Amino acid sequence: MLRNLLAGLTRSLESLGAxxxxxxxxxxxxxxxxxxxxxxxxxxxxxxxxxLVIIMLSGLFVGMVLGLQGxxxxxxxxxxEALGSASAIGLVRELSPVITALLFAGRAGTALASEIGLMxxxxxxxxMEMMAVDxxxxxxxxxxxxxxIAMPLLVAIFSVIxxxxxxxxxxxxxxxxxxxxxxxxxxxxxxxxxxxGIVKSGVFGVACSLIAVxxxxxxxxxxxxxxxxxxxxxxxxAVVVLFLDYLITAMFL
Amino acid sequence: xxQSAAIVEISKLDYTVGxxxxxxxxxxxxxxxxxxxxxxxxxxxxTTLLRLIxxxxxxxxxxxxxxxxxxxxxxxxxxxxxxRRMGMLFQNGALLTDLSVFENxxxxxxxxxxxPERLIRQLVLTKLQAVGLRGAAxxxxxxxxxxxxxxxxxxxxxxxxxxxxxxxxxxxxxxxxSMGVIVRLIRRLNDALGLxxxxxxxxxxxISTVADLVYxxxxxxxxxxxxxxxxxxxxxxxxxxxxxxxxxxxxxxxxPAPDYFGELLAxxxxx
Numbered sequence: 001m002l003r004n005l006l007a008g009l010t011r012s013l014e015s016l017g018a019x020x021x022x023x024x025x026x027x028x029x030x031x032x033x034x035x036x037x038x039x040x041x042x043x044x045x046x047x048x049x050x051x052l053v054i055i056m057l058s059g060l061f062v063g064m065v066l067g068l069q070g071x072x073x074x075x076x077x078x079x080x081e082a083l084g085s086a087s088a089i090g091l092v093r094e095l096s097p098v099i100t101a102l103l104f105a106g107r108a109g110t111a112l113a114s115e116i117g118l119m120x121x122x123x124x125x126x127x128m129e130m131m132a133v134d135x136x137x138x139x140x141x142x143x144x145x146x147x148x149i150a151m152p153l154l155v156a157i158f159s160v161i162x163x164x165x166x167x168x169x170x171x172x173x174x175x176x177x178x179x180x181x182x183x184x185x186x187x188x189x190x191x192x193x194x195x196x197g198i199v200k201s202g203v204f205g206v207a208c209s210l211i212a213v214x215x216x217x218x219x220x221x222x223x224x225x226x227x228x229x230x231x232x233x234x235x236x237x238a239v240v241v242l243f244l245d246y247l248i249t250a251m252f253l
Numbered sequence: 254x255x256q257s258a259a260i261v262e263i264s265k266l267d268y269t270v271g272x273x274x275x276x277x278x279x280x281x282x283x284x285x286x287x288x289x290x291x292x293x294x295x296x297x298x299x300t301t302l303l304r305l306i307x308x309x310x311x312x313x314x315x316x317x318x319x320x321x322x323x324x325x326x327x328x329x330x331x332x333x334x335x336x337r338r339m340g341m342l343f344q345n346g347a348l349l350t351d352l353s354v355f356e357n358x359x360x361x362x363x364x365x366x367x368x369p370e371r372l373i374r375q376l377v378l379t380k381l382q383a384v385g386l387r388g389a390a391x392x393x394x395x396x397x398x399x400x401x402x403x404x405x406x407x408x409x410x411x412x413x414x415x416x417x418x419x420x421x422x423x424x425x426x427x428x429x430x431s432m433g434v435i436v437r438l439i440r441r442l443n444d445a446l447g448l449x450x451x452x453x454x455x456x457x458x459x460i461s462t463v464a465d466l467v468y469x470x471x472x473x474x475x476x477x478x479x480x481x482x483x484x485x486x487x488x489x490x491x492x493x494x495x496x497x498x499x500x501x502x503x504x505x506x507x508x509p510a511p512d513y514f515g516e517l518l519a520x521x522x523x524x
Contacts, residue, residue: 119350127347127406130307131361131413132336138364 022214023206025136026144033141043146047108047209048153054107055100059158062095063087063165070166071174080176084185087166093193096158097200098245101208104151105237109212112143113233116216117226140217144209151205152198159197196252203244208237260285260417260449261306266315268298268305275301277473279315283466288443288450290460290481293470294495299453300344302470303421306451307341308332320416337365340410341419346402348394348409354381355390358409365413380408384438400431404438411442418448424456432456436463457496461485469495471503 033040066087074080116139119125125135163185170176212233219229261283268276275298283289291299304310305317308324317324322335348357358377362368368376381387384404394402403423410418423435440463443450454460460467461481469477469484469492477484477492485496494502510516 122350123343123345123347124349126309127341127343127349129309130336130339130341130343131364131409132333133361133364134333 048150059161063162067166067169081180084181085188101204113216117219147209155201290464340415
């Protein structure tokens, strides 16, 4: 039992090491990849633009729930006007980065992992190697960078729509005063709140994209292997995002 | 065959996978400018041999020299430079599924050269014309039949004007017409472009019409070599079994198994 536990620990440490080395390789290739802007733009479109609908819809609903719950709670203390600042801080610092990252892993991460896994299974990556094209440079790095760029943008959009959703419920339906909703928000949201959100979205972007391309690139080239890689992408991303979220939040206190 | 005429020289090659010896002292010389076939029963490591020749995997012992370069001594970038002089046709074509037929063929040009668009267009269209698929330039790989996909892959393999063209099982799963087309293309491209072709296959009929030289592998060694005609009358049991397509012989029909009746009569759960 203890031995199994130890073996499991060693295995996860090993895969952490392998992933870090893979990240190092991606970073080394990044300057070269940045010269080929259109490859990256294409991937920002695939991971970012195509995730817009799910991000915007989720942002709206999360904001609306926040408006409803926040209103109920704040009303008990007679401070409904604080709804603006409460929902904005909650969204910018916490909810937007985390929920966006989880949705990103489910929508874009799985697409990346299965696409790359299938490219391996159908010899497309080997074919590139035979054409003297490094698949890590040509396929992996642009997809990784596309995800890293798309995530903060998606998080920002999530926040904006979320705040609109909170406003929709709080002000339009529940009748919180519009002036105090916005002015309280303006007075209480500080630069460091925004900074925390930006740092989180950046870190989550790197983590989710890295996990997706790593799992895809190292998947077993069979139908089962690609399926497994896709599943692992979502599971690992979710755990890693929530863990990193705690770390970063603690750092910013 | 003198030394200088060989473009690929493999000597005393040992290669082991997962404790199982695939090649054990393999010696092969592939002459310049000819179509050489590597044949053998399934599982003799024909595809592995291609991976070794192209440097996708490393040999345990022995040397592989391709176009004068020792693969074992080459760095990663050196290997990439060498690979630009090779073209390879994968078993399933391995076209990039997110690019059109035209873009697939243009892919190596776009990656390795800075040619103007007009020239790229001309090169791609000539290569597609050579495989008879200029009309399919706008299609996506998913819209092609298996044989057409392989021809597009062939156009892509020759677009950089390689010196060596490698075919991995080019006849598998093709209808007789497509098969005939591929056979003709292998011969024609080899002679027209001055290539050296290496064809890995187990289709005796097709290989006999196209190959200049055949190596027959079995059990990690070359068991016979010569022209297809010579092989047909080769005085060896295994060569006769393979060339004649006999079910049983030195290569047994049965996978190694315990005694048949013993296993049938054994009680449940007992091996």
